[in-house]
Amino acid sequence: MNTTEKVIREQFPFWEKARGANSATARQDVLVYVGCGTSYYLAMSLAAYANRAGRRAIAVPGAEWLNRPSYFWSDWKNTHVVAISRSGETTETVAAAKNSRENGAFVTALTVEADSTLAKNSDSVVTSPTHAEEGIVMTASASLMLLLGLQMVGSEIPASIVASAQTLAEKLDEVLDYEVLDRGHFVFLGGGPLFGIASEGALKLLEMSQVMTQPFHPLEYRHGPISLVDAKTAAVMLYSTDQKDAEMKLVEELREKGAFVIGIGGPGDIELAVDFDLSLAGLALLPALQILGERVAQSRGIDTVQPRHLTKVVKL
Ligand code: F1P
Secondary structure, eight states, rough: OOOHHHHHHHHHHHHHHHTTTOOOOOSSSEEEESSSSHHOOOOOHHHHHHHHTTTTEEEEEEHHHHHHHGGTOOOGGGEEEEEEOOOOOOOHHHHHHHHHHHHHEEEEEESTTTSHHHHHSSSSSOOOOTTTTOOOOOHHHHHHHHHHHHHHHTOOOOOOHHHHHHHHHHHHHOOOHHHTTOOOOEEEEEOOOHHHHHHHHHHHHHHHHHOOEEEOGGGGGGGTTTGGOOOOOOOEEESTTTTTHHHHHHHHHHHTTTTTTEESSOOSEEEEEEOOOOHHHHHHHHEEEEEEEHHHHHHHOOTTSTTOOOOOOOOO
């Protein structure tokens, strides 16, 4: 087992440590979640959960919030920026946090690096320890920061969700075979807070295995992208509770066109039942999606410890 897989499998004790800990509450301002790459996808999911919890929230990529904030929101004094970064050193995120503070916003660093530049340049820090061996590809830290971010907007993370996440990852791992691993185009479908999770699943698989991936809101997929579906396509459907019938219909359509479907929480060629509160589903789904990325990479003989063209921190 390489260290990427080891970190994915060993992340759950860190969730336990983070549950209920260090969760400074989000202020009653407009919440602007900012980050790059995986951290931006966490931002998207967290903004959706925050809005559902009665806050007003948006997610903005680090460089956009730094360079053109007025296209998103510009009442700085009533803004709580949650700057998300595993390393706390990503140039755009750090600069966006500094700029937000200079303009009068309150800034929280959501990071696993408590001594990072980002942490030092924020008004408060939300952090918790994670696996020391995590490499270039972000896995355990992503789950952990999502957990901490959910706690900031009042979500209680039950112990059962930790066990469910682990079980789901193990179950998916058991059923993956060459029928799916060999596909050359992966589509990740998820709505509401699960769109950020689908986006992260797509990024993870792409980074790890160099296979083309795309995320979409489920019903958006029928408006053009479906023209790409053929027998080389695999689709991962992250089912919701509120739109499940429409999502099941879409899955039927994809299967008719030759796609192999992994259904999480509903039907597919592989069907994985879920036993957790779907309102927290994003968190519980992440380890399974991380394992999928690792397995596709392994089936192609790609070492995820040294992913092509990637570095742990992107600095400009
Ligand atoms: C953000 C990030 C990662 C990506 C890559 C480069 O890092 O974009 O999501 O996988 O490794 O950096 P961070 O700001 O969360 O440290």
